[in-house]
Amino acid sequence: MPELPEVETIARGLAKRVTGDVVESVWLGQKKEPLKSPATEIAETLDHSRILAVRRMGKHIVFDLERAARAPLRQAQGRLSPANARKSDRVLKRKAAGSARASSVVPTEAGGNARLTNTKAQWIVHLGMTGRLLVCEPQSEVPKHTHAILKLASGRELRFVDPRRFGRLSVAKSGDFDATGVEPLEVELDRFLTLFHDRKTPIKSALLNQKLLRGVGNIYADESLFRAGIRPRRRAVTITREQLSKLFLALKDVLNEAIALGGSSVSDYVNSDGEEGFFQLQHRVYGREAEPCLVCKTPIKRVVIGGRSSHYCPKCQK
DNA sequence: ACTATTTCCTGGATGC
DNA sequence: TGCATCCAGGAAATAG
Numbered sequence: 367m368p369e370l371p372e373v374e375t376i377a378r379g380l381a382k383r384v385t386g387d388v389v390e391s392v393w394l395g396q397k398k399e400p401l402k403s404p405a406t407e408i409a410e411t412l413d414h415s416r417i418l419a420v421r422r423m424g425k426h427i428v429f430d431l432e433r434a435a436r437a438p439l440r441q442a443q444g445r446l447s448p449a450n451a452r453k454s455d456r457v458l459k460r461k462a463a464g465s466a467r468a469s470s471v472v473p474t475e476a477g478g479n480a481r482l483t484n485t486k487a488q489w490i491v492h493l494g495m496t497g498r499l500l501v502c503e504p505q506s507e508v509p510k511h512t513h514a515i516l517k518l519a520s521g522r523e524l525r526f527v528d529p530r531r532f533g534r535l536s537v538a539k540s541g542d543f544d545a546t547g548v549e550p551l552e553v554e555l556d557r558f559l560t561l562f563h564d565r566k567t568p569i570k571s572a573l574l575n576q577k578l579l580r581g582v583g584n585i586y587a588d589e590s591l592f593r594a595g596i597r598p599r600r601r602a603v604t605i606t607r608e609q610l611s612k613l614f615l616a617l618k619d620v621l622n623e624a625i626a627l628g629g630s631s632v633s634d635y636v637n638s639d640g641e642e643g644f645f646q647l648q649h650r651v652y653g654r655e656a657e658p659c660l661v662c663k664t665p666i667k668r669v670v671i672g673g674r675s676s677h678y679c680p681k682c683q684k
Numbered sequence: 685a686c687t688a689t690t691t692c693c694t695g696g697a698t699g700c
Numbered sequence: 701t702g703c704a705t706c707c708a709g710g711a712a713a714t715a716g
Contacts, residue, residue: 367710496709532693532709534710565687567686576710576711583709673690675707675708688715692710694708699705
């Protein structure tokens with residue numbers, strides 16, 4: 367299940383592989399759940415866009431796109447037909463260039479030569495639980511639950527596969543996507559304290575709230591609370607400044623260590639090269655119910671908080 | 685403005 | 701062996 371370290375790993379891998387590549391055509395499956403923006407809007411935005419960068423924002427993967435204001439018209443548009451595409455799948459055809467969002471001739475600030483500008487946009491992918499972005503050869507078998515295929519100028523395909531369909535695809539046509547919350551690895555201590563100190567909700571739930579911090583999921587919430595010695599059910603408002611400061615550091619440590627190890631491979635997570643991460647070997651509480659605490663040998667407890675399973679050591683965490 | 689609860693999804697695990 | 705049931709999880713929607 368991709369959280370911040372996994373998404374960071376995936377985004378870095380994708381950046382290496384597809385930065386500078388150009389989307390030649392787009393195929394979207396007929397299932398509506400993974401699409402947050404209208405299908406036509408996604409297809410139109412992606413089609414014939416150059417990928418300038420791939421980066422992570424919270425748990426989102428953001429593709430920065432650029433499209434020439436006046437793309438050359440093409441005679442024939444190749445249609446992409448995956449081997450197992452069902453007949454109800456829709457093939458979205460590229461709209462002719464020069465549609466509403468194409469920018470036009472703009473004077474330079476110097477007031478001199480007018481020139482063409484490129485339109486900026488973004489493709490935003492949330493992997494949910496089981497979403498994957500795969501870069502592969504076109505002839506490789508299209509797996510079940512493939513919801514999007516981008517054919518790239520390099521000849522490869524970028525595919526979005528998500529069996530459980532908790533993942534989401536959307537576009538920001540103006541290129542100004544901004545996720546809620548602050549980045550846990552960038553936030554400063556004062557801000558961190560302000561975010562949590564007066565919350566009445568359990569600290570575990572507060573850590574998972576993407577409107578406060580973005581990118582923390584169940585694994586890293588549990589692991590950072592263990593390192594900080596705080597029980598997940600503690601109301602944030604009851605936690606001392608000193609303890610919150612400890613959590614602040616513990617969270618950054620956990621996330622940085624996990625990124626260094628390529629994330630945690632639980633269930634079926636693999637990075638964009640199909641490789642597993644290794645941080646699951648460093649988990650001290652997550653997924654270790656009834657196993658002895660690595661510090662004091664007390665059996666790890668599992669409770670449900672806000673519908674999320676939460677793991678902690680009853681002796682080390684107060 | 686907050687907080688708590690429900691809902692969406694399918695594959696894998698478990699139980700009988 | 702086969703069938704039913706449960707569970708995992710993030711975030712949006714809903715309710716209080």
